[in-house]
Amino acid sequence: MNKNELTEDILDKVLMLHDQGTSVSDILSMFPEYSGELKEIFATAHLLGETAKQIEPSLKLSGSIVTKLNGKRSIKEGSFVFPWRVVLPVGAMALLLVTVTLGQFRSSTVVNEDQTVAFIDNQDDLTKKSRGTAAPEDTAAPAISLVNIKLTVAEIDQEEQDIDFGGTMDDFFLDEFSTAEIDTALAEF
Amino acid sequence: MTSWLTGQPFYLSQDMCIIVVLMSLNDSSLIALVQKAKGGDSAAFDDLYRQFMTPIFRFVFIRVRNRADAEDLTQTVFVKAWNALPRFDDREERFLAWLYTIARNSIIDHWKKKKDLIPDDPDVFFATREAPDRTERLAEQNEASRLVYGALTSLGDDQREIMTLKFIDGLTNKEIAKMTGKSEPAIRQVQSRALKSLRAEFKNNNLI
Known part of the structure; x- marks a missing residue:
């Protein structure tokens, strides 16, 4: 064994060579004057690795990892990912469509003043018909022409009082009659 | 050993x-x-x-x-x-x-x-799959392991981590550098000092 002291520079070079894949025997032959000390250094490193090899996981660890991963996989496979990217735009379009359709529906149910008055007359007429007091159809038809009927606001108020249903005209028409009923009623005259 | x-x-x-x-x-x-x-x-x-x-x-x-x-x-x-x-x-x-x-x-x-x-406890630390049946050989082995582990834990945090990554986990210095954010020469310097320190400790305990 030589008496040369292993400096940090030499050791650094040795470690670099070892890290690059140079074999221990080659390194020892490259630095024969430090071979004794270098053997101890490599023995130290070897002992660390050998000691760590005594550390082993329990046999159950392998099984529990399988279980855990299987659980994770089944969650992954069974899980439903909501397709927000598709549903959101489609939903927005559907909502827009519904809004537009509803708007059109409402505008079709709004009747102007003339139509309203005409309908009131029709309704009176229908009431009379149901009571058996209605005039024959051939004579009643001209009397309910929309063109001939002119009522003032005061007259409309009077009509409201006559009807006496406890609400406004708007409430009455919107709540009590569907478009289909209005159309049916108008069609009869 | x-x-x-x-x-x-x-x-x-x-x-x-x-x-x-x-x-x-x-x-x-x-x-x-x-x-x-x-x-x-x-x-x-x-x-x-x-x-x-x-x-x-x-x-x-x-x-x-x-x-x-x-x-x-x-x-x-x-x-x-x-x-x-x-x-x-x-x-x-x-x-x-x-x-x-x-x-x-x-x-x-x-x-x-x-x-x-x-x-x-160190005994548990180095317990092997056969460890419960404590033979003389295992006791001796455990004693040596305790000494090695004791020497390793006596190092500073940086030294212990780099020594473990290199000589126990088997990483290259390049991989250690990437993992720890240190340069390769700095890593070799740490290894060099730690190896010298451990060598002295192991020699004192007749491990090498």
Whole structure:
């Protein structure tokens, strides 16, 4: 064994060579004057690795990892990912469509003043018909022409009082009659 | 230890061991296995974790010093690896080095959550699968292991971490540099000083 002291520079070079894949025997032959000390250094490193090899996981660890991963996989496979990217735009379009359709529906149910008055007359007429007091159809038809009927606001108020249903005209028409009923009623005259 | 004392050129066997490890890690079959696992092949991933479970357990155990926590963390590492596998690029790093990085981050999270960790008794620390039947040989082996572990823990945090990564976990200095954020010369300097210190300690205890 030589008496040369292993400096940090030499050791650094040795470690670099070892890290690059140079074999221990080659390194020892490259630095024969430090071979004794270098053997101890490599023995130290070897002992660390050998000691760590005594550390082993329990046999159950392998099984529990399988279980855990299987659980994770089944969650992954069974899980439903909501397709927000598709549903959101489609939903927005559907909502827009519904809004537009509803708007059109409402505008079709709004009747102007003339139509309203005409309908009131029709309704009176229908009431009379149901009571058996209605005039024959051939004579009643001209009397309910929309063109001939002119009522003032005061007259409309009077009509409201006559009807006496406890609400406004708007409430009455919107709540009590569907478009289909209005159309049916108008069609009869 | 024994190989050194019996005159067997252990350094050659150690060197061969390193070569074998490197060869197995760069093996095309391993790369193929990783590729399969990346493609969602769970059987391939099962093979991978059977192959790497022990080194990962050791990596974690040495750092957390508690068997139960180490086993929990080992499981966590593989679950994280399974989830992150599509992002793993085998052209950039070795699979084991990638697993070590996940393990290291998991340990950091573990320390943040569990500051009052109670380390296992050294006997438990080095317990092998056959350990409950304490023979004289195992007792001697455990005594040597305790001394080695004691010397390792007496090092500073940086030295212990770099020595463990290099000589226990088998990483290259380049991989250690990437993992720790230090330069390769700085890493070699730490290794050089720590090896000298450990050599003196081991010689005092007749371990080498």
